[in-house]
Amino acid sequence: MLTTAFVRRLVPLLAAAALLVPATSAFAATATDPGTVFATFATDLAAGNATAAAALLSPTVTWSAGPAQAYPPKFPLTATGLANVGALLAQEQTAKVTLKVAGTPTVSGDTVTFTADLSNPVLTTLGVASVKVDGTAKVDNGLITSVSTTVEAASAAALAKAYGAATAATTAAGATGAPALPKTGGSPFTWVWASLLLVAGGALTLFRRGSRTRA
Numbered sequence: 001m002l003t004t005a006f007v008r009r010l011v012p013l014l015a016a017a018a019l020l021v022p023a024t025s026a027f028a029a030t031a032t033d034p035g036t037v038f039a040t041f042a043t044d045l046a047a048g049n050a051t052a053a054a055a056l057l058s059p060t061v062t063w064s065a066g067p068a069q070a071y072p073p074k075f076p077l078t079a080t081g082l083a084n085v086g087a088l089l090a091q092e093q094t095a096k097v098t099l100k101v102a103g104t105p106t107v108s109g110d111t112v113t114f115t116a117d118l119s120n121p122v123l124t125t126l127g128v129a130s131v132k133v134d135g136t137a138k139v140d141n142g143l144i145t146s147v148s149t150t151v152e153a154a155s156a157a158a159l160a161k162a163y164g165a166a167t168a169a170t171t172a173a174g175a176t177g178a179p180a181l182p183k184t185g186g187s188p189f190t191w192v193w194a195s196l197l198l199v200a201g202g203a204l205t206l207f208r209r210g211s212r213t214r215a
Contacts, residue, residue: 006095034139038114039135041144042101050089055215061085066151068131071163072122073097074202096121099133099149112137116149131155155200 037056044053063079070077073095079085092099097120105114114137121131133150151159 072204
């Protein structure tokens with residue numbers, strides 16, 4: 001038989017336990033909520049933390065990017081599996097590609113719809129500060145199973161125009177005998193070798209002229 005004293009001690013304990021149940025459920029819901037998961041993923045990407053971002057990806061994640069990634073520095077437009085998508089994110093981090101979410105994403109079930117600004121140093125060189133992309137991400141049990149982005153029409157047109165102008169300028173410079181500009185997205189050492197060749201060529205010319213003068 002339960003004593004009165006025991007019941008008095010038991011009631012507060014049961015009340016405390018009852019309060020813990022909804023708190024624990026709320027925490028679990030937040031940890032797997034698609035909007036929260038994607039927001040954390042986007043924050044990690046914007047901060048250049050590819051490792052933390054990859055930790056939120058499903059082992060079978062799929063990645064599909066818009067045409068901006070078809071331009072230098074080139075990256076695969078699609079990738080499947082955690083290893084491949086993780087490698088892609090690491091490449092983008094090294095190339096200083098940033099994807100910053102603009103505005104507030106919308107969430108419908110397991111799908112997050114967002115708009116973001118994509119930028120990198122090569123785009124800046126072309127005179128394009130960033131391109132606007134529309135995207136969707138799907139989240140299942142706290143992990144992102146897919147990410148798909150498409151460059152908005154206006155940004156795609158501006159990017160194509162800027163890249164076309166840069167390519168035309170490079171071709172024209174080569175046709176006039178001027179040192180051709182290195183291909184956008186080429187090896188970062190191209191400029192270095194070109195400079196060294198120009199310096200070496202100038203030094204050789206001066207040496208020949210000096211030799212003729214002394215003769």
